[in-house]
Amino acid sequence: MYNLWRLIVRHQLILTFILCQGFALVWFFSSHGYPRGQWVRASLEVQGTWNEYVSDMSQLTELAHQNEQLLLENAQLRSELLKSKQRNNPLSTESKFANTIVPTEVIRSTAHLSANFIIINSGSDDGVETGQGALHRGFAVAKVVETTANHALLLPLIHTGMEWSARLGKNGPVGRLFWNGKDTQIAHLDDIPRNFAVSPGDTIYTSGFQGIFPPELTFGYATTTAPEQDGEFQRIQITLGAPFQELRYLHIVDDQASEAIELWMNPTP
Amino acid sequence: MIGSITPYLTLLVAWILQVFCFQYLVMGNGWLLPTFHLYGLILLPLTLSPLALLLICGLTGVLLDLTTMGGGIFTSSALLMGGCIPAVNRILIPREGYETMEQGTLQSHGFQWFSSRALLLLLAHNLWMFSLEAGRWGLMVEGWGKALTSAFFTWGLFLMASYISQSKRRKR
Numbered sequence: 001m002y003n004l005w006r007l008i009v010r011h012q013l014i015l016t017f018i019l020c021q022g023f024a025l026v027w028f029f030s031s032h033g034y035p036r037g038q039w040v041r042a043s044l045e046v047q048g049t050w051n052e053y054v055s056d057m058s059q060l061t062e063l064a065h066q067n068e069q070l071l072l073e074n075a076q077l078r079s080e081l082l083k084s085k086q087r088n089n090p091l092s093t094e095s096k097f098a099n100t101i102v103p104t105e106v107i108r109s110t111a112h113l114s115a116n117f118i119i120i121n122s123g124s125d126d127g128v129e130t131g132q133g134a135l136h137r138g139f140a141v142a143k144v145v146e147t148t149a150n151h152a153l154l155l156p157l158i159h160t161g162m163e164w165s166a167r168l169g170k171n172g173p174v175g176r177l178f179w180n181g182k183d184t185q186i187a188h189l190d191d192i193p194r195n196f197a198v199s200p201g202d203t204i205y206t207s208g209f210q211g212i213f214p215p216e217l218t219f220g221y222a223t224t225t226a227p228e229q230d231g232e233f234q235r236i237q238i239t240l241g242a243p244f245q246e247l248r249y250l251h252i253v254d255d256q257a258s259e260a261i262e263l264w265m266n267p268t269p
Numbered sequence: 270m271i272g273s274i275t276p277y278l279t280l281l282v283a284w285i286l287q288v289f290c291f292q293y294l295v296m297g298n299g300w301l302l303p304t305f306h307l308y309g310l311i312l313l314p315l316t317l318s319p320l321a322l323l324l325i326c327g328l329t330g331v332l333l334d335l336t337t338m339g340g341g342i343f344t345s346s347a348l349l350m351g352g353c354i355p356a357v358n359r360i361l362i363p364r365e366g367y368e369t370m371e372q373g374t375l376q377s378h379g380f381q382w383f384s385s386r387a388l389l390l391l392l393a394h395n396l397w398m399f400s401l402e403a404g405r406w407g408l409m410v411e412g413w414g415k416a417l418t419s420a421f422f423t424w425g426l427f428l429m430a431s432y433i434s435q436s437k438r439r440k441r
């Protein structure tokens with residue numbers, strides 16, 4: 001026992017280093033891909049408050065108030081549009097599309113990391129919940145992963161740890177959309193059958209399968225680059241619709257259908 | 270031995286500047302990413318025990334991660350740098366050795382010594398941090414490029430901070 005103690009004392013530096021580095025790496029790997037939990041909420045509060053202050057300062061010279069009014073009006077119009085879309089759909093008897101739209105402002109976003117994030121100045125008090133999707137001028141951009149009362153953390157399409165369900169054209173096959181960590185405007189769509197012809201400019205829509213976004217919202221457009229072949233499937237390069245380096249205002253949408261599906265999948269006894 | 274409070278105040282100011290100012294100063298799509306809190310760490314007393322250095326570096330990283338959504342990346346990188354500081358100090362030790370509680374400032378050791386030490390430590394910190402951040406081999410080379418350019422960028426900030434503090438002392 002004494003010898004063990006002497007060994008520990010003799011190598012205290014390297015042992016402390018290994019212990020602390022182990023803690024740091026566990027923290028990093030457990031939170032890097034999908035940051036959730038108490039520390040994220042605490043960090044969101046600190047970051048959110050400060051970033052809101054910074055954002056307010058930078059907006060002093062701009063027409064911030066008018067922007068907010070326009071944003072609210074825009075959100076109402078989008079909400080009406082989606083509802084009328086639902087009414088025109090003969091297959092639906094009740095709401096299948098998003099009916100909650102929260103206009104919000106980005107107070108911090110990164111586009112230079114492999115695991116980028118967005119912080120918005122709306123939280124659970126405003127109706128923002130985890131699992132909801134975010135739109136920028138009608139383009140799907142991010143998913144809410146954590147909320148506090150007044151702020152929320154979103155993971156955007158440009159996050160190497162995320163995959164999104166996307167459809168090629170309105171009636172085409174569904175594939176996995178992902179970002180490879182390089183160009184912030186370029187993503188890739190995998191698992192599209194080789195026999196399916198792809199033309200430059202084809203629209204890539206949300207499939208609605210993940211319960212984040214309602215179906216038929218736009219992710220981006222197929223580019224002119226020749227698709228990469230991989231066995232029976234092809235990989236398509238996509239130009240994303242939203243400008244991730246200059247996101248300012250977003251709309252948070254709630255896919256009602258996903259809640260109903262959750263209920264069907266997890267029935268209460 | 271803790272000694273004078275000045276190095277710890279410098280660390281506090283550098284940390285505050287990083288949290289409230291420099292974290293927003295990312296330029297060139299991530300190719301110029303400042304890590305100014307390290308200025309406080311490299312100015313810790315040269316004769317501070319390696320264990321104390323390691324713990325102070327770790328604590329600085331933890332606090333930075335908690336306030337900037339770092340998720341452990343700054344803690345891990347700062348710990349690595351904390352482990353490298355004694356080794357770099359030994360490599361660059363002057364013939365007469367270090368004085369007790371002496372800081373490794375530009376004023377006391379000159380441009381060449383300060384720059385060599387700062388760049389070596391910044392490179393160690395940044396290479397580790399950007400490799401972790403890249404997360405996959407395909408992004409690693411670009412990450413190392415960013416580590417290099419960001420190290421030089423931060424070194425430039427260190428020089429500016431050193432000259433500013435030097436000119437203030439002269440005025441007094």
